[in-house]
Amino acid sequence: MNFGRRLLALPAIAALALTACADGEEAEETAVAAVDTAPIIENARLVLPPVSGNPAAAYFDITNPGEMPLTISAVGIDGAGRTELHQSMEMDGKMMMEGMSGIDVAPGETSSLAPGGMHVMAFDLDDSVTSGSTVEMTLTFASGETMTAPVAVQGAGDER
Numbered sequence: 001m002n003f004g005r006r007l008l009a010l011p012a013i014a015a016l017a018l019t020a021c022a023d024g025e026e027a028e029e030t031a032v033a034a035v036d037t038a039p040i041i042e043n044a045r046l047v048l049p050p051v052s053g054n055p056a057a058a059y060f061d062i063t064n065p066g067e068m069p070l071t072i073s074a075v076g077i078d079g080a081g082r083t084e085l086h087q088s089m090e091m092d093g094k095m096m097m098e099g100m101s102g103i104d105v106a107p108g109e110t111s112s113l114a115p116g117g118m119h120v121m122a123f124d125l126d127d128s129v130t131s132g133s134t135v136e137m138t139l140t141f142a143s144g145e146t147m148t149a150p151v152a153v154q155g156a157g158d159e160r
């Protein structure tokens with residue numbers, strides 16, 4: 001019977017897969033730490049546009065409890081045809097938006113996407129995305145890892 005041996009072998013394989021891109025001696029520690037250092041998403045909301053057909057904006061706070069910098073490279077939102085990461089800024093007295101290639105979250109820090117600042121612009125919203133509903137967003141990190149979080153859908157006039 002080598003059933004028991006097989007069970008013991010599984011964690012070792014998992015650790016190898018997780019640490020494929022970590023270097024050398026700290027590899028095993030990194031794998032263990034990864035379990036406790038998943039980013040924390042809070043306050044996620046998608047604010048519908050005042051005019052139907054215009055893009056919506058999603059905001060959230062993300063905390064990085066880990067010891068390595070995190071970079072969000074994309075945020076997908078269920079029910080949106082496509083999304084872009086934007087940064088709002090004032091230019092010549094007008095609010096403008098510019099595309100961002102990624103959003104950094106330093107170790108131990110929280111980055112906030114909020115009105116007037118960074119946001120996820122959601123285009124081509126499905127009619128099923130209505131105020132009071134919940135949609136799922138999927139964050140993709142520069143490392144290639146992904147995570148999902150629920151997003152509360154709010155009407156244009158609701159408090160952000």
Ligand SMILES: [Cu+2]
Nearest residue numbers: 086097119121
């Ligand atoms: Cu925008």
